[in-house]
Amino acid sequence: MLFLLRFDARTVREPIISLTAIKTGALINILKADVGARKGEVIVEVPDEKSVEVLEMLKKMGVEIHEITKSIARNERCIHCGACLSICPTEVFYINVEKKIDIRAEKCIHCGACIKVCPTMALYFPI
Ligand code: SF4
Ligand code: SF4
DSSP: OEEEEEEOTTGGGSOHHHHHHHHHOOOOEEEEEEEOSSOEEEEEEOOGGGHHHHHHHHHHTTOEEEEOOSOOEEOTTOOOOOHHHHHOTTOOEEEOTTSOEEEOGGGOOOOOHHHHHOTTOOEEOOO
16 A cells, blocks of 8 residues: 655654564565655555554554555656656556646556656656
8 A cells, every 4th residue: 555654854864664564574675766855755666464563553652554555646847857757557647649648647546666766756656
């Protein structure tokens, strides 16, 4: 399962994801992290069988949690490099008639692979 975690000025300074992984034994995969001094947003993939345990612990430590269920979306930072097209397992991305990268969002299976490779952080999961 995929989750967007939001950290505030207090929680962003603590090693919460590491602690949660150690205490629950869950292999938490970080797909995207945008972390500053006063706040942070991190997208994580949590094994289904560990998700309840992991979420309880994150909530206890004050992290805001949103489950990601919507398909991939893109913002204006896209430079049409094609990295997402090369890696997507379900051919969500394609080259349109204007020779630009376009999206068939309905084919997205929420694997997060494109988010990892996008050089401009243009891809995201809407919540
Ligand atoms: S990887 Fe990012 S910048 Fe490159 S085409 Fe895809 S969305 Fe655009
Ligand atoms: S999240 Fe996975 S399936 Fe969805 S568009 Fe990105 S690479 Fe393709």
